[in-house]
Amino acid sequence: MTGDAVIKVEDLHTGFGDHLVHDGLNLEVRKGEVLGVVGGSGTGKSVLLHCIIGLKKPWSGCIEVLGQRVLDLEPPERSALEARWGVLFQDGALFSSLTVAQNIQVPLKEHLNLNQRLMDEIAMIKIGLVGLPPEAGRLYPAELSGGMRKRAGLARALALDPEILFLDEPTSGLDPIGAARFDALIGRLRKTLDFTVFMVTHDLDSLNAICDRIAVLADKRVVVIGDMQQMLNERHPWVLEYFHGPRARSAGLLKPGR
Amino acid sequence: MAEESTSTTTAHQTQRNPAWVKFNNGGMIELGGCWTISEAERLDKELMVIHDGASTKFIFNLSGLERLDTAGAWLIHRTRKSLESGGAEVILEGMKPEYGILLDEVAANDQSPPPLPHANQLLEWVAHTGEMTLDALARARDFLGFFGLVILTLSRSVSHPARLRIVPMIHHMEKVGLNALPIVGLISFLIGVVIAYQGASQMKQFGAEVFVVNLIAVSILREIGILLAAIVIAGRSASAFTAQIGAMKVNEEIDAMRTLGLDPIEVLVLPRLLALVLAMPLLAFFADMIGLLGGGLMTWIVLDIRPDQFIERLSDAVSLWSFWIGIIKAPFFAVIIALVGCYEGFQVGGSAESVGHMTSRSVVESIFLVIVADAIFSIFFQLAGV
Numbered sequence: 001m002t003g004d005a006v007i008k009v010e011d012l013h014t015g016f017g018d019h020l021v022h023d024g025l026n027l028e029v030r031k032g033e034v035l036g037v038v039g040g041s042g043t044g045k046s047v048l049l050h051c052i053i054g055l056k057k058p059w060s061g062c063i064e065v066l067g068q069r070v071l072d073l074e075p076p077e078r079s080a081l082e083a084r085w086g087v088l089f090q091d092g093a094l095f096s097s098l099t100v101a102q103n104i105q106v107p108l109k110e111h112l113n114l115n116q117r118l119m120d121e122i123a124m125i126k127i128g129l130v131g132l133p134p135e136a137g138r139l140y141p142a143e144l145s146g147g148m149r150k151r152a153g154l155a156r157a158l159a160l161d162p163e164i165l166f167l168d169e170p171t172s173g174l175d176p177i178g179a180a181r182f183d184a185l186i187g188r189l190r191k192t193l194d195f196t197v198f199m200v201t202h203d204l205d206s207l208n209a210i211c212d213r214i215a216v217l218a219d220k221r222v223v224v225i226g227d228m229q230q231m232l233n234e235r236h237p238w239v240l241e242y243f244h245g246p247r248a249r250s251a252g253l254l255k256p257g258r
Numbered sequence: 259m260a261e262e263s264t265s266t267t268t269a270h271q272t273q274r275n276p277a278w279v280k281f282n283n284g285g286m287i288e289l290g291g292c293w294t295i296s297e298a299e300r301l302d303k304e305l306m307v308i309h310d311g312a313s314t315k316f317i318f319n320l321s322g323l324e325r326l327d328t329a330g331a332w333l334i335h336r337t338r339k340s341l342e343s344g345g346a347e348v349i350l351e352g353m354k355p356e357y358g359i360l361l362d363e364v365a366a367n368d369q370s371p372p373p374l375p376h377a378n379q380l381l382e383w384v385a386h387t388g389e390m391t392l393d394a395l396a397r398a399r400d401f402l403g404f405f406g407l408v409i410l411t412l413s414r415s416v417s418h419p420a421r422l423r424i425v426p427m428i429h430h431m432e433k434v435g436l437n438a439l440p441i442v443g444l445i446s447f448l449i450g451v452v453i454a455y456q457g458a459s460q461m462k463q464f465g466a467e468v469f470v471v472n473l474i475a476v477s478i479l480r481e482i483g484i485l486l487a488a489i490v491i492a493g494r495s496a497s498a499f500t501a502q503i504g505a506m507k508v509n510e511e512i513d514a515m516r517t518l519g520l521d522p523i524e525v526l527v528l529p530r531l532l533a534l535v536l537a538m539p540l541l542a543f544f545a546d547m548i549g550l551l552g553g554g555l556m557t558w559i560v561l562d563i564r565p566d567q568f569i570e571r572l573s574d575a576v577s578l579w580s581f582w583i584g585i586i587k588a589p590f591f592a593v594i595i596a597l598v599g600c601y602e603g604f605q606v607g608g609s610a611e612s613v614g615h616m617t618s619r620s621v622v623e624s625i626f627l628v629i630v631a632d633a634i635f636s637i638f639f640q641l642a643g644v
Contacts, residue, residue, distance in 0.1 A: 096609070112295060112296060112298070114295075114298060114299045114302075115299065115302065118298060118299065118302050118329075121332060122328070124367075124369055124370065125328055125364055125367050126328070127369075129328070129363065129367055134369040134370070142609060142611075158328075160295055161294065161295055161328050191359065192360055192363045193327070193328065194356065
């Protein structure tokens with residue numbers, strides 16, 4: 001395996017009550033790649049994301065992000081590490097009492113000491129980067145459409161120019177055109193801002209469009225990880241059904257007649 | 259071994275060189291180090307030094323840059339733009355290609371926020387007041403409409419008693435009535451104690467201690483028992499009704515009901531309304547008795563009026579009407595609380611935030627309306643001479 005691992009998950013066990021979600025899960029995310037995590041409902045994709053960013057404590061195992069063990073960090077070190085990643089939650093998770101521009105400034109205020117003018121300017125740049133019109137900065141989350149909320153959430157995740165971007169189902173709830181635009185946006189931003197992406201998704205189109213590698217969660221662990229060609233050659237029953245089903249066909253993954 | 263390699267990368271990453279900027283003669287400006295957002299505040303101040311008058315040609319040498327992020331790129335872009343607008347020529351050199359992409363991206367998104375529309379404060383205040391007034395009137399009309407709809411549905415249900423939902427009604431009676439007994443009892447008891455104690459200390463000055471019993475009996479039976487019960491229920495149950503119905507609204511359960519041919523008023527409002535109308539007089543009676551108990555206990559302790567004397571005095575002091583006046587009000591208050599609670603639940607809009615907003619509104623409105631109704635009742639009973 002080449003390339004530095006920015007996220008390393010080793011022998012992870014998590015669960016709720018007496019229900020085991022991950023049983024000895026291992027995963028490595030390389031620097032600069034876009035990793036798509038797929039799996040059936042309830043296989044623990046979001047739980048894995050929550051473990052890595054520290055919202056859920058696993059039962060046992062080791063998680064390293066950017067060379068630091070997230071589970072053993074003291075609060076100040078944690079906060080410093082959190083400034084180096086950005087998270088986009090499913091529906092944006094914008095603070096509803098703040099405008100979009102203020103939402104973007106929350107991490108700036110929390111981690112840095114910048115003057116208000118500079119923060120306003122940086123917020124405007126981020127708003128432009130994610131493809132929102134300048135007027136959107138003054139709007140409240142309730143006044144935005146679903147697609148705009150995701151973009152605003154992405155702008156907030158990008159506020160500190162993170163090294164890793166976590167995306168939780170970024171295209172769910174968007175129409176196909178909006179989803180394709182969002183995929184293109186992530187691809188373009190990655191070229192400019194040079195970050196690593198960890199993306200939980202169901203969307204075969206975005207897996208095909210922007211992911212360098214795909215990790216499949218099934219049977220409580222990562223059963224296979226690799227590029228799209230490897231997925232198509234894999235014989236695991238779930239992978240077979242997922243990447244060879246009718247939806248995969250319509251996403252253009254398979255050549256007709258195959 | 260993996261341990262070691264990760265610790266060295268961490269050390270490497272923390273050893274970043276701080277950003278620097280050097281101004282040389284003839285408009286030569288050298289930039290270096292990591293131009294990232296954590297250095298932006300300092301760089302912002304240092305770049306202020308550059309004036310467009312200093313030279314007609316500026317050369318930015320970026321060859322020393324180790325890292326550049328959006329904030330750093332913005333600072334470079336902003337400085338260049340302000341120099342160019344002053345008529346100077348600006349050249350960037352020694353730049354890595356990836357910085358070029360970032361600078362172009364930032365330049366493409368250089369957008370100043372659109373100016374706020376100019377507002378006349380006084381005009382805005384007047385407009386706001388007008389809006390609020392119209393809004394309040396519209397809601398009052400809406401509430402009246404809801405009231406009518408409930409009455410209509412109720413009369414339809416009464417003519418087909420099979421349509422009345424008895425089991426949910428019993429369930430709500432338990433929730434709003436039985437489960438409220440401890441808190442209603444405790445509050446009534448304490449208020450009874452307080453009235454007896456305060457009354458005693460005042461009445462003593464006139465040597466009229468025995469009239470404390472009259473004070474307790476009249477105030478608790480006529481007003482305080484039912485009012486306390488109503489306020490507690492408004493806080494407990496109006497909020498619960500709003501939150502329950504509101505959550506169903508957010509979840510589109512109300513729409514689902516309609517498409518399945520169920521009438522939300524019949525299914526959700528009537529059981530709650532009837533349960534509260536039946537439970538409220540019982541709660542009021544309970545509050546009366548516990549309030550008298552608290553008052554009686556306190557008069558015994560402070561004034562040494564024994565329980566048998568207290569009861570004897572009680573029957574002299576108040577007629578049965580005083581008791582009935584309190585109980586008669588109970589179903590009216592119940593209707594107010596249930597209707598406001600359910601109405602505000604149906605007013606919840608799409609978001610979870612609006613459930614919270616409507617819940618607090620329903621509590622405030624139901625308590626307000628209960629007290630208004632109580633004032634009207636007391637005028638009415640005064641005129642009726644009871």
